[in-house]
Amino acid sequence: MKVDMILSNGIVVTMDKRLEVFPRGAVVIKDGQIVAVGPATDLSGRYEAEQAIDCVGQVVMPGLINAHTHVPMSLLRGLADDLRLDVWLYGYMLPVEREFVNEESCYYATLLSCAEMIRSGVTCFADMYYFEEEVARAAQEVGLRAVCAETVMKLPTPDAASYDESLEYCQRFIAGWKGHELIVPAVGPHSPYTCTPEILREMARLAQEYDVPLLIHLSETEGDVEGTRQLYGCAPAFCLDDFGVLDSKTLAVHGVHLTEEEMELLVQKSVGVAHCPTSNLKLASGVAPVARMLDLGLKVGIGTDGPASNNDQDMFEEMRLAALLAKGTTRDPKAVPARIALTMATIGGARALHLDHITGSIEVGKQADLTVVDVDVLHITPKFDLSVDNIYSRLVYATKSADVRHVLVNGRLLMKDRELLTVNVDTITAEVQRIADRVNVFLMRREESLLDKLVAIGGLEWKETFEVQVKGSVEDEAVVMEGLIHPDISAVWSPSVRDQYDAYLLFADASQGCIRHREDNVVREEGGVPESIRTLTLTGSGSEQEFDNSVLLSRSRFTSKADRTLRFYCEYFEPDSVKEVHKHRQRWHIRYKGVQFAVNLDRLTKPAHEGAFLEIKSRTWSKKDAEQKALLIGELLDVFSVDRESLLKRDYVDF
Numbered sequence: 073m074k075v076d077m078i079l080s081n082g083i084v085v086t087m088d089k090r091l092e093v094f095p096r097g098a099v100v101i102k103d104g105q106i107v108a109v110g111p112a113t114d115l116s117g118r119y120e121a122e123q124a125i126d127c128v129g130q131v132v133m134p135g136l137i138n139a140h141t142h143v144p145m146s147l148l149r150g151l152a153d154d155l156r157l158d159v160w161l162y163g164y165m166l167p168v169e170r171e172f173v174n175e176e177s178c179y180y181a182t183l184l185s186c187a188e189m190i191r192s193g194v195t196c197f198a199d200m201y202y203f204e205e206e207v208a209r210a211a212q213e214v215g216l217r218a219v220c221a222e223t224v225m226k227l228p229t230p231d232a233a234s235y236d237e238s239l240e241y242c243q244r245f246i247a248g249w250k251g252h253e254l255i256v257p258a259v260g261p262h263s264p265y266t267c268t269p270e271i272l273r274e275m276a277r278l279a280q281e282y283d284v285p286l287l288i289h290l291s292e293t294e295g296d297v298e299g300t301r302q303l304y305g306c307a308p309a310f311c312l313d314d315f316g317v318l319d320s321k322t323l324a325v326h327g328v329h330l331t332e333e334e335m336e337l338l339v340q341k342s343v344g345v346a347h348c349p350t351s352n353l354k355l356a357s358g359v360a361p362v363a364r365m366l367d368l369g370l371k372v373g374i375g376t377d378g379p380a381s382n383n384d385q386d387m388f389e390e391m392r393l394a395a396l397l398a399k400g401t402t403r404d405p406k407a408v409p410a411r412i413a414l415t416m417a418t419i420g421g422a423r424a425l426h427l428d429h430i431t432g433s434i435e436v437g438k439q440a441d442l443t444v445v446d447v448d449v450l451h452i453t454p455k456f457d458l459s460v461d462n463i464y465s466r467l468v469y470a471t472k473s474a475d476v477r478h479v480l481v482n483g484r485l486l487m488k489d490r491e492l493l494t495v496n497v498d499t500i501t502a503e504v505q506r507i508a509d510r511v512n513v514f515l516m517r518r519e520e521s522l523l524d525k526l527v528a529i530g531g532l533e534w535k536e537t538f539e540v541q542v543k544g545s546v547e548d549e550a551v552v553m554e555g556l557i558h559p560d561i562s563a564v565w566s567p568s569v570r571d572q573y574d575a576y577l578l579f580a581d582a583s584q585g586c587i588r589h590r591e592d593n594v595v596r597e598e599g600g601v602p603e604s605i606r607t608l609t610l611t612g613s614g615s616e617q618e619f620d621n622s623v624l625l626s627r628s629r630f631t632s633k634a635d636r637t638l639r640f641y642c643e644y645f646e647p648d649s650v651k652e653v654h655k656h657r658q659r660w661h662i663r664y665k666g667v668q669f670a671v672n673l674d675r676l677t678k679p680a681h682e683g684a685f686l687e688i689k690s691r692t693w694s695k696k697d698a699e700q701k702a703l704l705i706g707e708l709l710d711v712f713s714v715d716r717e718s719l720l721k722r723d724y725v726d727f
C-alpha cells in the first residue's frame with residue numbers, strides 16, 4: 073500500500089487507552105492521518121512510503137497540547153514581572169494592550185509563539201485573546217492546530233469599543249472559521265467577574281448554536297473568587313452553571329481555588345480544566361488541586377498560560393512542574409506520576425478541549441500530530457526497561473524541549489532535524505522587536521510622569537486648576553455657628569459630617585506633585601449606613617502666590633474614583649514615602665456675597681492634634697477669579713473671628 077510517510081525504529085509512546093508502547097515501533101501516515109501503528113518489523117514491509125524517517129534513538133509521541141495560552145502576549149514577555157496580579161494586569165498589561173494590540177502585533181506575536189511552541193514539541197494550542205482572526209491566520213500559515221477563542225468581557229478591549237462589538241466580532245469569526253481543518257474557532261468570555269450575566273448567557277448560547285468550545289478563566293485567585301461571590305452571590309462554578317456556561321464544550325482555566333462541590337459539578341458537566349502551574353506560581357495565585365481533580369475524574373490538560381505570565385511556552389517544563397508540584401503540595405510522591413503528567417499534556421489536553429476524536433494520541437484514524445524527541449542523549453542516559461513507567465520518567469523528568477527533533481501536524485512536517493520549515497524566525501523576531509521598541513519608549517515616558525501613570529489606569533477627570541485656601545485655629549464649633557448667621561452668608565448645602573482617611577503618596581522629586589488616596593466616610597445621622605467614597609487625586613506642588621490672609625495654589629488637579637486598594641496604588645506608583653492624615657470634618661458649603669466657599673471644621677486624629685482648625689477654601693479655573701476670592705476669604709476670617717496670628721497656609725500633610 074502506498075502511503076505518505078513512515079516513521080520507524082523509534083520507541084512509539086501511543087498514549088492510547090491502553091497506554092501501549094512499542095519499543096521498536098512504526099507510525100504510518102497517509103493523507104494527514106495515522107493509518108497504522110505497531111512494531112516496525114510488522115509494518116515496514118507492508119507499506120511503500122513516499123518519505124521514510126528513521127527514528128532510532130528517538131521517541132515518537134503524540135504532539136504536546138498547550139491547553140491554555142494567550143499567544144500574542146509573547147509581545148509583552150518580560151515587560152513587567154514580579155508584580156501582584158492586579159498591578160501587573162491593570163497597571164501594565166491593559167494599558168499597553170490598549171495602545172499596542174492590533175492586527176499586526178497579534179499576527180507577528182502569534183508567529184513568534186508558534187515557532188517557540190513547535191520547538192518544544194507542541195502541535196496544538198488553545199488560545200484566548202483579541203483579534204483572534206489574526207491568531208487563527210498565523211497558526212494556520214505555520215500549520216499548527218489551534219482552538220482560537222475570541223475574548224469577550226464587559227470592559228472595552230483592543231478590538232472592540234463595547235461588548236456589542238466584541239460579540240459581533242466573535243460571531244463573525246466563528247462563522248468564518250468553523251469547519252477548518254486546523255483551526256477550531258471558539259468563544260472566550262474572559263472570566264465570571266469580568267463579564268456580566270448577559271454576556272455569559274449570550275456566550276453560552278453562541279457556543280451551543282455553533283457547537284464550538286467555550287474557554288473561560290475560573291477561580292484563578294482568591295480575589296477573583298471573592299469578587300465573583302460578591303457579584304453573583306455564589307461560588308464561581310455554580311454561577312457559571314446558572315448562566316448555562318457549563319452546558320457547552322467548556323474548558324475552565326486554572327481552577328486554583330475550586331471547592332470540592334465545584335469540582336464535582338465540573339465532572340458532572342464534563343467540563344475540561346487547563347492547569348497552568350508556572351503562571352499560578354509566578355502570579356502567586358496558589359496551586360490547583362490537580363491530584364484531587366484527577367481522582368474525581370476531571371479531564372485535566374496542561375497549559376503554559378500567556379508568555380507574559382510564564383514567561384515561556386515550554387510544555388516539557390510545564391509537564392514536569394505539574395508532576396512535581398502535585399507531589400510537593402500533597403506530600404505524596406505518588407501523586408501525578410510521570411505517566412499521568414504526560415497524559416495531561418497530550419490526550420488529557422485533547423479531552424479537556426473536546427478534541428480527543430482528532431488528536432492527542434497515536435491511534436489509527438486520528439490526525440498525525442506527532443513529536444519526535446532524541447532520547448539517546450547525555451542527560452537522559454542510561455535507559456532502563458524495568459517497568460513500563462521508565463519511558464514516561466525519561467520524557468517527563470529528564471527530556472528538555474531542546475531534545476525535540478521533528479514535529480508534524482496533520483502529517484505535515486513543521487520542524488525537521490530541529491529546522492523550522494514553516495516560519496522564518498529571523499523575520500519574526502525582527503518584527504516583534506520593532507513593536508517592542510515602541511512599547512519600551514511608551515512605558516519609559518509614562519514612568520517619568522505620575523499623571524501619565526494615572527491616566528494609564530483610567531477614569532481620570534481634570535479638575536479646577538486654582539485653589540485659594542487658609543486655615544486658622546479655633547476653639548470649637550460655636551465659632552462657626554456664630555459666623556454662619558452673618559447676613560451676607562447663605563448656606564448652599566446642608567452641613568455634612570465625615571471621617572476622612574487620607575494617605576499621601578510622596579515622591580523625592582517634588583515637582584511631580586503628590587497623589588492623595590482619600591477614604592471619605594460620610595457619617596449619617598440616626599444610625600444610617602455611612603457612605604464611603606474613595607478617590608485618588610494628583611495635585612501639583614508649591615504655592616503660586618501668598619496673600620496676607622490666604623494662599624493661592626496653582627496646581628492642576630486630577631481626580632478619579634479609587635476603585636482599587638491603597639495597596640495597589642502603593643505598588644503601582646512606588647512612592648518614596650507615604651504619610652497618613654486622618655481627620656474628623658464638619659463641612660458647610662456657603663455662599664458669601666454671592667461666591668461659593670467650603671468651610672471645614674477639622675479635628676486631626678492622625679497625627680493627633682489638640683483643638684480644631686477652620687479651613688476656608690474655594691476652587692476655580694481662573695487665576696483672576698482666585699485672586700478675587702482671596703480678598704473675600706480675608707473678610708470671612710473676620711466674619712468667623714479667626715485670629716490672624718493663628719493662620720496656616722499649608723496643607724495638613726505639610727505640617
Ligand SMILES: [Zn+2]
Nearest residue numbers: 289325377378
Ligand atoms: Zn489565561
